[in-house]
Amino acid sequence: MADAALRLTTLAEEVLGAPLPVRIRAWDGSESGPPGAPVLVVRHRRALRRLLWRPGELGLARAWVAGEIDVDGNLYEALDRLSGIVWERDPDTDAAPAVHPLRDPRLRAAARGLLKLGGALPPPAAPAEEVRRRTGPLHTxxxxxxxxxxxxxxxxxxxxxxxxxxxxxxxxxxxxxxxxxxxxxxxxxxxxxxxxxxxxxxxxxxxxxxxxxxxxxxxxxxxxxxxxxxxxxxxxxxxxxxxxxxxxxxxxxxxxxxxxxxxxxxxxxxxxxxxxxxxxxxxxxxxxxxxxxxxxxxxxxxxxxxxxxxxxxxxxxxxxxxxxxxxxxxxxxxxxxxxxxxxxxxxxxxxxxxxxxxxxxxxxxxxxxxxxxxxxxxxxxxxxxxxxxxxxxxxxxxxxxxxxxxxxxxxxxxxxxxxxxxxxxxxxxxxxx
Missing domain, CATH: 3.40.50.150 (Vaccinia Virus protein VP39)
Known part of the structure; x- marks a missing residue:
């Protein structure tokens, strides 16, 4: 697979409607994104499958805990740059639509792109460090x-x-x-x-x-x-x-x-x-x-x-x-x-x-x-x-x-x-x- 980083960057920017604030280095050694920015390292295609099955913060977190993504460079700067698109997005004003991917053409196309890059395999198991979903009354x-x-x-x-x-x-x-x-x-x-x-x-x-x-x-x-x-x-x-x-x-x-x-x-x-x-x-x-x-x-x-x-x-x-x-x-x-x-x-x-x-x-x-x-x-x-x-x-x-x-x-x-x-x-x- 040639130039996976460029393909990932393109997909991300299509979803965000804005330039990606970090650089990406993919598992094939390719890099793409703003020069001099912190590098988000995608070590394994499995990380993309996690995002397909759990888009957003939980998918990213599972990939991080599993060691499938990492940051090369200043971690605080990377998190600061990413905070605006991961934690602080305003669905009323930001370019990415706040609807389910299957009902939005742009996100549906991005999901297809991730599927091609990540492979059509079952969802990876959550890392062992994750707490299983709890049921019953809170705070007993x-x-x-x-x-x-x-x-x-x-x-x-x-x-x-x-x-x-x-x-x-x-x-x-x-x-x-x-x-x-x-x-x-x-x-x-x-x-x-x-x-x-x-x-x-x-x-x-x-x-x-x-x-x-x-x-x-x-x-x-x-x-x-x-x-x-x-x-x-x-x-x-x-x-x-x-x-x-x-x-x-x-x-x-x-x-x-x-x-x-x-x-x-x-x-x-x-x-x-x-x-x-x-x-x-x-x-x-x-x-x-x-x-x-x-x-x-x-x-x-x-x-x-x-x-x-x-x-x-x-x-x-x-x-x-x-x-x-x-x-x-x-x-x-x-x-x-x-x-x-x-x-x-x-x-x-x-x-x-x-x-x-x-x-x-x-x-x-x-x-x-x-x-x-x-x-x-x-x-x-x-x-x-x-x-x-x-x-x-x-x-x-x-x-x-x-x-x-x-x-x-x-x-x-x-x-x-x-x-x-x-x-x-x-x-x-x-x-x-």
């Missing part, structure tokens, strides 16, 4: 536990490699200088503790405690009595060992427990850092009600959560297929306004909202750098496909934060007593004071 206790296990029980050694010594899997808080990832994660944990006004003896519930970093910081630096909960047994075992090594077993308890099953309130403060994304729309009010009930009057909640931009038609919102199948099964992002409204409807007084999306872009780039620096070991610790999932999802997420497709916010809320006194110890928004 069992289904949530299975989803958490898929993402977090990949192996503690793998997460150590990606996250570094801090073992914090959420947005860091960066100074303007050239601090390390560990510095930025320590500063984030300290920021949370200061916003919560933690003091010696305060009872803190850390919801979604991960590998114990927040619990350790709060107990060691602020003298808090901490209960951490997670659904991941691997995380819990790792956290308990760290706590024992720090000599903090008398101040910290780690449980494998669903947040809906916590009954030992009241707490002085609750931290929920990067956990609420797993709760889901159907459970978010229940989540807010439960956390409010676990706080004493005057108790504080710090909810650190990724948010998406609002949709013009919220009913039409759909979960990202790649994220749902490969990264966070059943995870859902809500707009910031909806989260704030739900907390207020539950009875919280929202006292502060800080948007830190640029900090997450920088954090993700640091994680990707860690992963790429130890790529052979990362592939051995999990699988080559799983390592490719993490590289794509973290790099694409960094671009999404940079392009303001998603954000991340820290919401400080209080269970305000009937007296109206908030009980907040910090009287200024300058949390460094």
């Amino acid at each position: 206790r069992r289904r949530d536990k299975e989803a958490i296990s898929h993402h977090y029980d990949v192996g503690n050694d793998f997460y150590e490699l990606v996250l570094g010594p801090s073992m914090v899997y959420s947005c860091a808080y960066w100074d303007e200088g050239e601090g390390t990832l560990e510095d930025a994660q320590r500063d984030k944990l300290d920021l949370v503790c200061r916003k919560l006004g933690l003091a010696t003896g305060d009872r803190l519930l850390d919801v979604g405690c991960g590998w114990g970093s927040m619990a350790i910081h709060a107990a060691r630096e602020y003298g808090a009595q901490v209960t951490g909960i997670t659904l991941s047994r691997e995380q819990a075992a790792y956290a308990r060992k760290r706590i024992a090594d720090e000599g903090l077993t008398d101040r910290i308890e780690i449980r494998v427990q669903d947040y809906r099953d916590v009954r030992d309130g009241p707490y002085d403060a609750i931290s929920s850092i990067g956990m609420a994304e797993h709760v889901g729309r159907v459970r978010y009010r229940e989540y807010a009600d439960q956390l409010l009930a676990l706080l004493k009057p005057g108790g504080r909640l710090l909810n650190h959560q990724i948010a998406r931009r609002p949709e013009t038609d919220e009913a039409a919102y759909h979960v990202d297929e790649f994220i749902d199948r490969y990264v966070f099964p059943d995870g859902e992002l809500a707009p910031l306004g909806r989260t704030v409204a739900t907390l207020e409807e539950a009875g919280f007084e929202v006292r502060d909202v800080e948007a830190i999306r640029e900090h997450y872009a920088r954090t993700l780039r640091a994680w990707v750098a860690n992963l790429e620096a130890s790529w052979p070991r990362a592939s051995r610790l999990t699988s080559p496909g799983r390592a490719r999932v993490w590289r794509l999802y973290m790099a694409a997420s960094a671009v999404s934060f940079e392009r303001n497709r998603i954000g991340v916010n820290q919401i400080l809320a209080v269970r305000t007593p009937t007296t109206g006194e908030s009980g907040l110890r910090a009287r200024t928004r300058d949390w460094r004071v």
Whole structure:
């Protein structure tokens, strides 16, 4: 087959109605596209069959995880260029028609072209790393536990490699200088503790405690009595060992427990850092009600959560297929306004909202750098496909934060007593004071 790259480029541009923003290198060694642009490498014709059977993001994701496509050059630049045609197309204004391929002559012709290039074989099996389509009600206790296990029980050694010594899997808080990832994660944990006004003896519930970093910081630096909960047994075992090594077993308890099953309130403060994304729309009010009930009057909640931009038609919102199948099964992002409204409807007084999306872009780039620096070991610790999932999802997420497709916010809320006194110890928004 001669010049497969040119034929692919031509097909893509016919569908897009615009020049392809990346260069293509095909399995036959041919290249086509804008000189100097990042190169999308199509290593195997099987990738085209995936696109035939699942056009769009899921077909591309399966080909990526299987190693059938790759990027030669700057991955972030390639994703940034592709974002406008893969994730951000506006069907009302963009040239490609938003109809089924069989009902549109241009897309029907493109499908025939892909069929000639890719071969008329059955659809390739999905990579082993993909979660099968789930059925039944969303966000039951069992289904949530299975989803958490898929993402977090990949192996503690793998997460150590990606996250570094801090073992914090959420947005860091960066100074303007050239601090390390560990510095930025320590500063984030300290920021949370200061916003919560933690003091010696305060009872803190850390919801979604991960590998114990927040619990350790709060107990060691602020003298808090901490209960951490997670659904991941691997995380819990790792956290308990760290706590024992720090000599903090008398101040910290780690449980494998669903947040809906916590009954030992009241707490002085609750931290929920990067956990609420797993709760889901159907459970978010229940989540807010439960956390409010676990706080004493005057108790504080710090909810650190990724948010998406609002949709013009919220009913039409759909979960990202790649994220749902490969990264966070059943995870859902809500707009910031909806989260704030739900907390207020539950009875919280929202006292502060800080948007830190640029900090997450920088954090993700640091994680990707860690992963790429130890790529052979990362592939051995999990699988080559799983390592490719993490590289794509973290790099694409960094671009999404940079392009303001998603954000991340820290919401400080209080269970305000009937007296109206908030009980907040910090009287200024300058949390460094």
